[in-house]
Amino acid sequence: MRRFIDHEFYKFMMVGIVNTGLYYGLYLAGLHIAIFPYIIAHSLAVVISMGASFFLNCYVTYQVKPTWKKLVRFPLTQFVNIFVTFILLFMLVEWFGMNDSIAPIAALFVTVPITFVVTGKVLKTS
Numbered sequence: 682m683r684r685f686i687d688h689e690f691y692k693f694m695m696v697g698i699v700n701t702g703l704y705y706g707l708y709l710a711g712l713h714i715a716i717f718p719y720i721i722a723h724s725l726a727v728v729i730s731m732g733a734s735f736f737l738n739c740y741v742t743y744q745v746k747p748t749w750k751k752l753v754r755f756p757l758t759q760f761v762n763i764f765v766t767f768i769l770l771f772m773l774v775e776w777f778g779m780n781d782s783i784a785p786i787a788a789l790f791v792t793v794p795i796t797f798v799v800t801g802k803v804l805k806t807s
């Protein structure tokens with residue numbers, strides 16, 4: 682079981698890296714090629730990359746069939762990530778005096794495993 686989880690977590694990390702690259706590429710394309718305001722470029726990149734993340738996590742990470750119910754619930758996993766990251770950033774910078782450029786990287790060590798568990802629960806239930 683542990684080996685399966687480790688392999689699944691590795692795939693989750695790889696999907697996350699690919700999806701981050703997709704988001705950033707779309708953001709830059711919207712910003713510099715389509716000449717969208719940054720908020721529009723960001724919003725479109727988030728929506729498209731979240732859709733890609735859903736399908737990649739279904740097919741690659743968890744090997745489950747995507748359903749409409751899962752698609753609707755999937756953004757909850759991202760809200761959990763955003764909320765936990767916000768709290769951690771605040772704590773690391775304000776309470777512990779960590780550099781605000783480094784704090785998001787430190788927060789990843791907590792948020793990625795939490796997001797992995799929440800995403801697995803959302804995608805593995807019917």
